């Protein structure tokens with residue numbers, strides 16, 4: 575019988591991201607962030623390839639990135655203000671970088687699934703320790719040329735998520751959650 579009062583399960587049943595626009599200083603310092611990164615890197619990783627890495631953007635690096643996004647957007651008639659805003663508002667942003675490794679055995683898709691697990695692990699580690707956190711992407715994350723310019727990514731690398739972390743006073747109202755019966759088939763025979 576599952577102990578539904580188990581605190582880890584209770585956390586997972588009630589976890590809720592905090593929108594980046596609600597995040598403010600202080601954010602976690604390096605000593606606070608290191609165990610979160612360690613927890614996030616403790617994920618299923620077929621073949622032990624470690625197909626991910628972190629780039630921690632503290633302030634004023636976040637503000638510098640925001641400026642680079644806005645400048646890039648301005649010269650291309652893209653909307654830069656909104657995606658840049660989160661890098662200014664949140665005291666810390668961890669760019670989780672997908673860094674696929676050549677492998678005969680492990681398909682790249684499985685490496686991508688592992689990096690998604692890293693992103694969620696980092697959000698959860700932050701939420702569990704009392705921080706607000708939000709996993710964002712937006713067009714800048716998907717613009718390889720911009721990310722290479724800002725983050726110095728290798729050609730095969732890409733941004734799986736910007737995990738913004740900071741202080742949030744309130745949790746937003748919950749969003750609709752899946753109807754478990756609609757997404758679950760129980761097969762017995």
Ligand SMILES: Cc1cc2nc3c(=O)[nH]c(=O)nc-3n(C[C@H](O)[C@H](O)[C@H](O)COP(=O)(O)O)c2cc1C
Pocket residue numbers: 589590591592593708709710711712734735749
């Ligand atoms: C890969 C990925 C990218 C996301 N990018 C954005 C984004 O750019 N903007 C946004 O508002 N939410 C984005 N989200 C959604 C939020 O991270 C999150 O799902 C939402 O705030 C609710 O989270 P919760 O279930 O933890 O409460 C993204 C989610 C994923 C998985």
